Amino acid sequence: MELFIYLFFALFSVLNPIGTVPIFVGLTQDDSKDERSRISLWTAIDVFIILIISFFVGQYVLSFFGITINALRITGGIIIASSGFSLLSGKFSKKRGINKKVQTDVQTRNDIALTPLAMPMLAGPGSISLLIAFYQEHHEPNQMIISSFAILAVSIVIYLVLRSAHYLSKILGASGIVAISRIIGFLTIAIGVQYIISSILSIVRGI
Numbered sequence: 001m002e003l004f005i006y007l008f009f010a011l012f013s014v015l016n017p018i019g020t021v022p023i024f025v026g027l028t029q030d031d032s033k034d035e036r037s038r039i040s041l042w043t044a045i046d047v048f049i050i051l052i053i054s055f056f057v058g059q060y061v062l063s064f065f066g067i068t069i070n071a072l073r074i075t076g077g078i079i080i081a082s083s084g085f086s087l088l089s090g091k092f093s094k095k096r097g098i099n100k101k102v103q104t105d106v107q108t109r110n111d112i113a114l115t116p117l118a119m120p121m122l123a124g125p126g127s128i129s130l131l132i133a134f135y136q137e138h139h140e141p142n143q144m145i146i147s148s149f150a151i152l153a154v155s156i157v158i159y160l161v162l163r164s165a166h167y168l169s170k171i172l173g174a175s176g177i178v179a180i181s182r183i184i185g186f187l188t189i190a191i192g193v194q195y196i197i198s199s200i201l202s203i204v205r206g207i
Helices: 002-015 017-027 033-065 069-089 100-107 113-122 125-137 141-163 165-206
Strands: none
Touching: 002 125, 002 141, 002 165, 017 113, 017 141, 017 165, 033 113, 033 125, 033 141, 033 165, 069 125, 069 165, 125 141, 125 165, 141 165
């Protein structure tokens, strides 16, 4: 249960679905309720697929390119901490692939579930590197099952948050969403720093 809770909250902090609410509202403001529900569902499914593939296949990518786990942890820690700082400064949306070019592209196609919602807004480099590093320490059969359920649980929460995005936007307001995002940002920075510290300690002890 501790493993499930740790991975769930680590992923939730890095993915930050609450911070995606205002962007989702803006991209789907002209869609019907049923269409928003469909987009929410497929975004969650896409996120689950991306994360589960990263968890199980990521190690082979590292081996192919000769990247050590400590190098990945440090890089991932920097990315995760950077995302946290962006959340605290209120500039996170600008680093999630949402710019004028993307907004124009969104208007010319019907489905936005995979891009930009699932990737890079939700499942980005931070969450992918987190899962790859997590697998290196937790690859026993029972641990992989628990981790898979944690990924599934986060995906379900993403679906629920996005499906309720327009309602949450009205209830929380812009200031409420910013406040929650900054709290999550603080936790995200802590996760990133912890990854960097553990990697440095691992390198020092190896020497």
